[in-house]
Amino acid sequence: MRGKTDNGRRWYQEIEPELAYVLVREGAAVVVNRHTIRRLYSNKEFRLLILTRDNYTCRFCGKYGDTIDHELPRAKGGHTTPVNCICACYECNQLKANRDVDEFIRAMD
Numbered sequence: 001m002r003g004k005t006d007n008g009r010r011w012y013q014e015i016e017p018e019l020a021y022v023l024v025r026e027g028a029a030v031v032v033n034r035h036t037i038r039r040l041y042s043n044k045e046f047r048l049l050i051l052t053r054d055n056y057t058c059r060f061c062g063k064y065g066d067t068i069d070h071e072l073p074r075a076k077g078g079h080t081t082p083v084n085c086i087c088a089c090y091e092c093n094q095l096k097a098n099r100d101v102d103e104f105i106r107a108m109d
C-alpha cells in the first residue's frame with residue numbers, strides 16, 4: 001500500500017491482501033495494480049472528510065463533535081475507512097472506548 005503523509009511525504013507499507021481488500025471495498029484506498037493499492041487520504045484529510053460528512057455532529061448524542069470514532073473498534077478488526085468511521089464528541093468517544101455501537105447504546109439506556 002502506498003500513500004502520502006500529512007506533510008506530503010510518500011510512504012510505502014506492505015500489508016495483508018485481506019486488509020487491502022477491505023480498505024478498497026470501504027472507500028479508503030484505490031487499486032493501482034495487482035500488487036499495489038493507494039490510500040486516498042492522509043490522516044488529516046481523512047479526519048476532515050469524516051467530520052464534514054457528519055456535519056461535526058456526534059453520531060451518538062447529536063451534540064457538536066470533532067473526534068473520529070471507529071464504529072467497529074480496531075481491537076475487534078475494524079479499520080480506518082469512511083465506512084467504519086464516524087464523528088463523535090469527546091465525551092462519547094471516551095465513554096465508548098472499545099465497545100461497539102450496540103453495546104454502547106444499550107449502556108446509555
Ligand SMILES: [Zn+2]
Nearest residue numbers: 058061089092
Ligand atoms: Zn456525543
